[in-house]
Amino acid sequence: xxxxxxxxxxxxxxxxxxxxxxxxxxxxxxxxxxxxxxxxxxxxxxxxxxxxxxxxxxxxxxxxxxxxxxxxxxxxxxxxxxxxxxxxxxxxxxxxxxxxxxxxxxxxxxxxxxxxxxxxxxxxxxxxxxxx
Amino acid sequence: xxxxxxxxxxxxxxxxxxxxxxxxxxxxxxxxxxxxxxxxxxxxxxxxxxxxxxxxxxxxxxxxxxxxxxxxxxxxxxxxxxxxxxxxxxxxxxxxxxxxxxxxxxxxxxxxxxxxxxxxxxxxxxxxxxxx
DNA sequence: TTTTTACTTTAAAATCGTTCTAAACTACTT
DNA sequence: AAGTAGTTTAGAACGATTTTAAAGTAAAAA
Numbered sequence: 001x002x003x004x005x006x007x008x009x010x011x012x013x014x015x016x017x018x019x020x021x022x023x024x025x026x027x028x029x030x031x032x033x034x035x036x037x038x039x040x041x042x043x044x045x046x047x048x049x050x051x052x053x054x055x056x057x058x059x060x061x062x063x064x065x066x067x068x069x070x071x072x073x074x075x076x077x078x079x080x081x082x083x084x085x086x087x088x089x090x091x092x093x094x095x096x097x098x099x100x101x102x103x104x105x106x107x108x109x110x111x112x113x114x115x116x117x118x119x120x121x122x123x124x125x126x127x128x129x130x131x132x
Numbered sequence: 133x134x135x136x137x138x139x140x141x142x143x144x145x146x147x148x149x150x151x152x153x154x155x156x157x158x159x160x161x162x163x164x165x166x167x168x169x170x171x172x173x174x175x176x177x178x179x180x181x182x183x184x185x186x187x188x189x190x191x192x193x194x195x196x197x198x199x200x201x202x203x204x205x206x207x208x209x210x211x212x213x214x215x216x217x218x219x220x221x222x223x224x225x226x227x228x229x230x231x232x233x234x235x236x237x238x239x240x241x242x243x244x245x246x247x248x249x250x251x252x253x254x255x256x257x258x259x260x261x262x263x264x
Numbered sequence: 265t266t267t268t269t270a271c272t273t274t275a276a277a278a279t280c281g282t283t284c285t286a287a288a289c290t291a292c293t294t
Numbered sequence: 295a296a297g298t299a300g301t302t303t304a305g306a307a308c309g310a311t312t313t314t315a316a317a318g319t320a321a322a323a324a
Contacts (some may be wrong), residue, residue, distance in 0.1 A: 117221075
């Protein structure tokens with residue numbers, strides 16, 4: 001399925017701008033990035049786009065499940081092209097994130113989900129720091 | 133150990149402002165809060181403090197391990213008085229966090245920590261959503 | 265003590281990521 | 295081809311946090 005079809009399937013109009021971003025993000029390679037990182041990639045691909053459009057697009061893509069947003073206390077939002085359930089190592093010094101595949105973690109025992117709620121995904125974060 | 137001693141032990145001068153905050157936060161009750169929440173508590177305790185001081189203090193307290201900062205992609209930083217390793221339920225709609233005690237989760241299998249790094253804490257986040 | 269020194273607090277300004285505004289534009293439908 | 299609903303844009307606005315630099319305070323030295 002090409003990117004135009006992916007956008008349509010997600011209920012998004014395949015505009016020129018969304019196609020440029022889809023071509024960068026939906027290439028099957030897993031990566032973590034910020035809005036600013038993406039703008040740089042757009043610029044170096046010879047295109048340009050308003051930062052407002054980039055934010056709009058990232059929000060739409062995330063809400064449609066084309067990308068994920070990482071839970072992180074950094075001051076900039078971090079997105080992830082890996083939409084499968086998976087986990088992360090986090091170097092708190094540098095903010096670097098490293099993917100952990102879902103099958104590398106085994107949760108043996110999980111608490112009972114609070115009354116009236118459904119489980120909507122489990123994320124394991126392993127904080128790491130450089131050995132001295 | 134009283135709060136003055138706790139501050140000194142953490143290497144922090146027990147100033148008037150830090151004592152006011154310590155008296156609110158270090159009462160042994162686990163809670164999640166933002167800088168603004170804390171300012172409201174300070175105000176309703178009959179004190180007042182510059183927001184810059186509150187941020188300074190929270191950063192110091194966090195760096196000393198007196199409180200923790202929660203990994204969260206909300207736009208406001210969320211702090212936690214529970215400094216033991218523990219986990220959270222997160223309602224992504226509302227941002228509400230609910231503590232999960234460490235012994236309620238059992239990690240059966242963990243990935244190998246990357247070369248040159250040390251494990252610095254594991255956090256499990258269970259995203260939940262309201263049942264319709 | 266008093267003096268000195270380093271650290272802390274403060275209000276206000278600045279910064280930075282993100283969102284809003286409203287006008288121009290464009291994809292899709294009729 | 296015309297209509298309409300959704301999209302993009304630059305720039306303004308916003309809100310959380312940090313910086314500034316001057317005044318204040320705790321602890322150390324004399």
